[in-house]
Amino acid sequence: MKKYYQYIVILLDDTSVSYCHADNPLKEKRLIPLEVLREAILFSMKENLMIQFVYPEYELPKEYNDLIETIDHIKIGKDVLVYDSVPTNVERKNVVLRLAIADFLAKQYDIALLLPKVTRLNISITDIENFKDELIEDYRTALEMLNSVLLNIYKGGNSPEINILTDRLRLNEMHNCDAGVENITLAPNGKFYLCPAFYYDEQMGxxxxxxxxxxxxxxxxxxxxxxxxxxxxxxxxxxxxxxCRICDAYHCNRCIWLNQKLTWDNNTPSRQQCVMAHIERNASRDLSNKLKDTGFVLENEIKEINYLDPFDVKEEF
Ligand code: SF4
Structure with missing residues (x-):
């Protein structure tokens, strides 16, 4: 099925915040030239692309802010705040937590305390390559704990989202990152990349x-x-x-940068990515069942499965 680009990610500076799996190793400021930004906005308008501007930590010059406000957009790093650790409080309702798996497990109760304060929490694990099978039970237990906190909040009438648990509840088809397929990234040098991580790699050689x-x-x-x-x-x-095309971990990022890093192929996932996504999928199933028992109406049925890596059972598909 042919897909069309729906949005563009515009990195305003080399030091723009990283909001996903890959760290941004670039430390020197390199602001996108104003003329390139103007051309990028024009390109986005012509191609009918929603824009996500990714901000650095410093304030942009006024002429940049004025130009940005001429078009609809989302501000990553401002409207959506990104944290590289677990804060005690959040200054926005929509936040990203970028954490190593060990930190996620160690700080799971602090993360739970944030749930009543947000409308959406995106967890992005920054070292998926370090996810070993020995961590399966720890990850499953952490998600079970977050589920029980979510359930109580839902019963109280609020319904915060957390990507790894609630996205799957309402999906009935794949909804992945789709870098290079549904979205594209423009870097401060005026060139396109599949996603910011490919730009970082290029810049780091x-x-x-x-x-x-x-x-x-x-x-x-x-x-x-x-x-x-x-x-x-x-x-x-x-x-x-x-x-992936026969998998039902529909919320999975299916990160092509991670695929390439771990399997040397953009479209072949690593075991780590699949196992983590299936633990999340199964936790979503538990949450779905508990919500239904409490009287919530959820149309999606997430079936029971007995594997965590589709590769292990590919003959059955
Ligand atoms: S869990 Fe694995 S097979 Fe399923 S969509 Fe994600 S990467 Fe693909």
């Missing part, structure tokens, strides 16, 4: 694109002049991912 011959670490897929040009774009799509 990391080239792990094993199926492409490259003399340098170039990871761009076009620029504002030539447009978006992704070689073999179809290879990023769900239909070309044999495991």
């Amino acid at each position: 990391v080239s792990t694109r094993m199926n492409h011959k490259t003399k340098d670490a170039s990871r761009s897929v076009g620029d504002l002049e030539v447009g978006i040009n992704i070689p073999n774009k179809q290879l990023l799509e769900l239909e070309r991912a044999p495991l």
Whole structure:
């Protein structure tokens, strides 16, 4: 099925906050030139793309703010606040917590205390490669605890979202990150990338694109002049991912950057990503059943399964 770009991520500076799995290793300020920002907004208007501007920590010059306010957008780093640790309080209702798995497990009760204060909490684990099978039970137990807190809040009439537990409740088809398929990233250098992580890799000289011959670490897929040009774009799509297309962990990020890092293939997931997503999927099932028992009406039925990695049972599909 052909998909069209729906939104664009515009990194306003090299030091714009990271809001997902990949850390931003770039420490020197490099503000997007005003003219490039103007062209990027024009491109987005022509292509009918919703814009997500990603902010650095410092204040932008007035002319940048004025230009940004000429178009509808979301401000990541401002409207959506990103934390690299668990705060005691949150200054926005929509927040991202970027945590290593050990920190997530260690701070799970502090995270639970944030739930009544937010409308949406996105948990992004920054070292999925470190998720070992020995952590399966710990992760499952932590999600069970968060479920019980959520259940009480829901009974009280509020319904905060937490990506790893509540997104799956209302999904009946894949809703992944879809970098390069439904969205694209523009960096301060005026070039397009599949997502910010590919830009960071390029800037740090990391080239792990094993199926492409490259003399340098170039990871761009076009620029504002030539447009978006992704070689073999179809290879990023769900239909070309044999495991993912028959999986029902619909909330899974299906992170292509992580795939490439861990399996050397954009569309082949790692065991770590699949196992974590299935523990979350199963926790969503538990939450769904408990909500239904309490009288909530949820149309989705999440069936019981006996595996955590679809690769283990692929013969059954
Ligand atoms: S859990 Fe694994 S197979 Fe399922 S969508 Fe995520 S990456 Fe793909």
